[in-house]
Amino acid sequence: MQEGDPFDRDSKTPSDFGEQRRARRPTVLLGFSGDHHWRLPLPEAGRVVLGRGEGCTWVLKDARVSRQHCCLHLSSNVFLEDLGSTTGTRLMGRTLRRGEKMLLKRGDVFEIGDTSVVCQSSAAAASRHPERGGGTAMQTLLRMIDRVAQSRINVLISGETGVGKGVLAGELHRRSPRADRPFVALNCAELQETLLESELFGHERGAFTGASASKPGLIESADGGTLFLDEIGEMSLATQAKFLRVLEDRSVRRVGSLQPRTVDLRLLAASNRDLAAESERGGFRRDLYFRLNGISLEVPPLRERLDELEGLGQKFLAQSSEAHGRATPTLTAEAVEALRRHSWPGNIRELRNVIERAVVLCTGDAVTTEHIPVPVETAPNVVLLAPRARPDAQTTDPSLLNEQARSEKQRIEEALDLCAGNQSRAAKILGISRATLVARLDRYGFPRPRKRTG
Numbered sequence: 001m002q003e004g005d006p007f008d009r010d011s012k013t014p015s016d017f018g019e020q021r022r023a024r025r026p027t028v029l030l031g032f033s034g035d036h037h038w039r040l041p042l043p044e045a046g047r048v049v050l051g052r053g054e055g056c057t058w059v060l061k062d063a064r065v066s067r068q069h070c071c072l073h074l075s076s077n078v079f080l081e082d083l084g085s086t087t088g089t090r091l092m093g094r095t096l097r098r099g100e101k102m103l104l105k106r107g108d109v110f111e112i113g114d115t116s117v118v119c120q121s122s123a124a125a126a127s128r129h130p131e132r133g134g135g136t137a138m139q140t141l142l143r144m145i146d147r148v149a150q151s152r153i154n155v156l157i158s159g160e161t162g163v164g165k166g167v168l169a170g171e172l173h174r175r176s177p178r179a180d181r182p183f184v185a186l187n188c189a190e191l192q193e194t195l196l197e198s199e200l201f202g203h204e205r206g207a208f209t210g211a212s213a214s215k216p217g218l219i220e221s222a223d224g225g226t227l228f229l230d231e232i233g234e235m236s237l238a239t240q241a242k243f244l245r246v247l248e249d250r251s252v253r254r255v256g257s258l259q260p261r262t263v264d265l266r267l268l269a270a271s272n273r274d275l276a277a278e279s280e281r282g283g284f285r286r287d288l289y290f291r292l293n294g295i296s297l298e299v300p301p302l303r304e305r306l307d308e309l310e311g312l313g314q315k316f317l318a319q320s321s322e323a324h325g326r327a328t329p330t331l332t333a334e335a336v337e338a339l340r341r342h343s344w345p346g347n348i349r350e351l352r353n354v355i356e357r358a359v360v361l362c363t364g365d366a367v368t369t370e371h372i373p374v375p376v377e378t379a380p381n382v383v384l385l386a387p388r389a390r391p392d393a394q395t396t397d398p399s400l401l402n403e404q405a406r407s408e409k410q411r412i413e414e415a416l417d418l419c420a421g422n423q424s425r426a427a428k429i430l431g432i433s434r435a436t437l438v439a440r441l442d443r444y445g446f447p448r449p450r451k452r453t454g
Contacts, residue, residue, distance in 0.1 A: 025078050026119035030295055032151060033062050033115040048072040049083070050112065064113030068097075078104040087113050109144060116147050120296065123236070141297065142171065147296050149175035154247075155271040156292045159299035160408070161432050162349035165270040166230055168299055171355045172268055173226040181225030184218045189231040189436050197239055198255060207256025219252045222265045227326040232292070233284060234439075240285045247291050267292070272408065302344040302351060310336050312348065316355040319366065324359055330366045338369045340381050345411040346430045353428065412437070 029040040040058055042048065048057045053067035060069075066085040073079040080103075082089040082096040089096045091110040096102060104110070106343040108119045149172050157165045166185065173183045188196060202217030219227060229235075235243070245359045246252050247267065276293075278284035302309065313331055319327040335358075344350055359370040398440060413428065419425035427437040 006170050019315060025076070026104055026108070028120045030118040030120060031060070031115050032147060032295065033060075033113070041071070042074055045074050048074065050117075051083075051085075060113070060115055062113040062115045065115060066113075069112050070110075072104070073101065080104050080110060085112065098133070100364065105298045116144075118144065118295075120298075134152060141168070141299065142331075144297065145172050146175060148172065148297070148374065150177065151295075152266055153294035154267045154269070154292055155298045156275070157268065157299065158275075158296060158300045159270075159272060160347055161226055161272045161430060162347035163301055165272075165299055166228070167348075168297065169228040169230075169268045169270060171227075173228070173266075176226065176266065178225050178266055179397045182222050183226050184222040185227065185228040185230065186218050187230040188434070189234040189439065193236050193239065196235065197242070200239070200243065201252055202254040203255050204256035207254070211256070214254070217252065217254065219246060219263055219265070220261060223263045224265070226266045226268060228268045228270070230270045232269040232271070233271040233278060238287050244285065244288045244291065247288075302347045306324075308339055309339055309351070313339060313355055316352050317359065320356045320359040326359075327365070329359070329362050329364065332350040332366050332368050334369050335372055343414075345415055346428075346432075349432075350429060408440070412440055412444070412446070 027042050029042065031038045038058075040048075047069055049071050050056060050058050050060060050065070051067050051069040052060055052062065052065050056068060064087050066083070066087070068083050069085040070089045071081045071083055073081065079101040080089065080091055080096065081101045082098055084098045089110060089112050091102050091104070091108065094102075104119050106119055109117075109127070110117050118219045145168065153168075155172060157168055159165050169185070170183065173179060186199060187195075191199060198215075198217070200217050200219055202215050202220055203211050205211055246263070249260070250264065251262050253260045260405045273284075275284050275289050279286040279289040310331070313336065317331055318328045339351070339354075346353070354372060358367045362368075412426070415426040415429045416423075418429065423437055423441075424434050427434045430437065432440075
């Protein structure tokens with residue numbers, strides 16, 4: 001018999017099982033009800049019973065949960081069964097009949113009593129699958145944040161560059177009890193280390209050359225509200241140690257000051273890196289990772305959300321047309337199909353840029369394929385998750401690269417290929433700044449790209 005521990009550090013991953021197929025089913029359950037949160041690593045095989053009774057595998061502190069409420073059957077797949085509960089077991093909005101078994105996939109949500117349970121893989125690189133009939137992937141995610149937003153627990157948002165992690169963080173704040181308090185956001189990848197520390201912690205007058213006046217940091221500015229740190233994986237280990245103390249002590253000390261200031265904030269963090277893998281190899285503090293990862297939410301890439309592409313395109317088309325002071329043109333079926341054939345390495349950010357350029361190029365009342373400046377002709381041949389050899393790139397030991405890093409490295413290679421090595425254009429396609437791209441090139445051991453000739 002076990003009780004939930006939101007910081008269980010001994011959960012297994014698909015790689016521990018030694019079978020790639022394990023990544024195709026959830027290996028961790030995250031549950032939350034009010035202020036009570038728990039994490040349950042799932043075994044390779046067997047039977048896990050959830051309920052209030054002492055004989056259950058996992059005992060829940062929820063008065064609306066039956067003594068033996070539901071059961072998970074584990075093998076190469078995971079199936080959920082209702083055990084005749086009083087209040088029912090709801091999977092993706094559907095109530096299971098007694099004895100009925102339904103397949104659980106990563107990203108699925110089931111509800112028992114007042115407890116919501118999220119099915120996840122403990123490895124951030126596990127394969128994603130389309131959601132079952134309960135709405136699109138993003139609609140499912142938005143339903144999730146309605147519950148997560150009400151608590152004080154820290155949230156770690158993962159996903160590729162440009163998928164909208166910042167938008168999700170904003171939604172978490174907007175739907176939370178802190179919605180009328182400050183929402184302070186910082187991209188850790190955009191500042192040098194010395195500037196990042198000053199921005200976060202603030203400084204006193206005379207603390208360093210040029211500090212002509214005292215300045216509160218962003219941590220102080222978020223007091224009572226929400227602090228969102230994007231690309232937190234870019235933070236140095238030294239700054240991570242200082243920030244960990246803030247989370248533990250709930251106080252911050254400005255640079256050059258001996259007096260700490262108490263802060264009350266809710267932390268949201270995001271990264272396109274696998275922080276679990278980074279913490280294992282020493283690239284990210286393990287204790288900070290567990291502090292951040294109270295609940296993890298993953299935003300799927302645009303290429304796996306093509307059912308949302310037309311709606312997003314129409315939205316960006318209306319916004320851009322309004323900004324340019326013109327009537328909104330229609331988006332033709334051919335243009336939509338062209339957009340669907342593109343691989344979208346820059347995700348939502350790239351789509352927004354493409355639509356904005358289409359509005360500029362379109363002089364009539366309809367956006368057609370000639371206004372869509374993306375290399376759609378080559379899209380079917382672009383394989384993002386199967387990197388091909390690049391003769392002029394330095395190789396890195398594959399055992400040191402997690403799947404997400406390999407995918408990111410491949411997307412950079414594809415963007416550079418499409419732009420003949422032009423860094424500025426490649427960064428625009430990827431939806432990141434040129435400085436961020438240069439940092440990625442250095443991280444993955446790329447030689448500085450050269451323009452092709454001939």
